[in-house]
Amino acid sequence: xxxxxxxxxxxxxxxxxxxxxxxxxxxxxxxxxxxxxxxxxxxxxxxxxxxxxxxxxxxxxxxxxxxxxxxxxxxxxxxxxxxxxxxxxxxxxxxxxxxxxxxxxxxxxxxx
Amino acid sequence: xxxxxxxxxxxxxxxxxxxxxxxxxxxxxxxxxxxxxxxxxxxxxxxxxxxxxxxxxxxxxxxxxxxxxxxxxxxxxxxxxxxxxxxxxxxxxxxxxxxxxxxxxxxxxxxxxxxx
Numbered sequence: 001x002x003x004x005x006x007x008x009x010x011x012x013x014x015x016x017x018x019x020x021x022x023x024x025x026x027x028x029x030x031x032x033x034x035x036x037x038x039x040x041x042x043x044x045x046x047x048x049x050x051x052x053x054x055x056x057x058x059x060x061x062x063x064x065x066x067x068x069x070x071x072x073x074x075x076x077x078x079x080x081x082x083x084x085x086x087x088x089x090x091x092x093x094x095x096x097x098x099x100x101x102x103x104x105x106x107x108x109x110x111x112x
Numbered sequence: 113x114x115x116x117x118x119x120x121x122x123x124x125x126x127x128x129x130x131x132x133x134x135x136x137x138x139x140x141x142x143x144x145x146x147x148x149x150x151x152x153x154x155x156x157x158x159x160x161x162x163x164x165x166x167x168x169x170x171x172x173x174x175x176x177x178x179x180x181x182x183x184x185x186x187x188x189x190x191x192x193x194x195x196x197x198x199x200x201x202x203x204x205x206x207x208x209x210x211x212x213x214x215x216x217x218x219x220x221x222x223x224x225x226x227x228x
Contacts, residue, residue, distance in 0.1 A: 004154070031214070032214040034214075034216060034217070036216075036217075041221075042221065043116070043202070043219040043220055043221045043222065044155075044202070044217075044219045045219075046216030046217065046218070049214050049215070049216050051214060089154075089155070091155075093214065099157050099160065099167075100157070100217070101154075102154040102155040102156075103154055104152070104153070104154045105154070
């Protein structure tokens with residue numbers, strides 16, 4: 001059984017704080033790692049798709065790194081804003097024919 | 113118009129009812145998915161239609177029946193559900209590329225299903 005673990009489960013920060021959270025996944029048969037942001041009452045929205053070990057992607061104040069050899073990815077948010085409040089999901093794809101296996105997500109709350 | 117549209121947004125049904133969830137994508141994608149989100153569990157893949165081929169998760173009970181009449185439309189037919197089937201059902205689509213490329217999922221807003 002493939003397991004994707006995300007930590008922490010939830011996180012409360014003040015506006016302006018920088019924060020990061022972790023996604024752990026199997027280190028064998030890696031194909032891709034996805035990050036999604038899911039705001040309440042909306043649909044999950046893709047942030048990044050990462051495929052190469054050592055990859056680093058950035059979108060505004062949000063960035064992500066990938067270590068496929070040890071099986072983890074970090075998501076960083078610089079200078080958190082209330083609109084960053086959402087659940088952040090990661091999903092692992094093992095093999096070109098594999099389906100995405102999702103973690104339970106990290107719920108981020110940013111207080112103004 | 114949003115890329116992936118799901119109807120209805122909310123559905124309450126009895127255990128003996130038959131109902132259907134509908135999903136439509138306007139993105140020209142060639143793969144569509146049904147996911148289930150239960151409380152405190154990760155998103156769980158139920159069914160995939162990719163390049164007109166159906167792939168299913170063998171743990172999905174037969175009271176859930178998908179239908180994909182074309183690449184833009186996806187249905188989930190529900191029959192004699194149980195209260196534990198109450199969950200958020202999300203539809204998604206993606207563009208399946210070559211073997212060396214990956215593409216993200218585009219999700220609808222989901223149908224919140226309550227089985228009484």
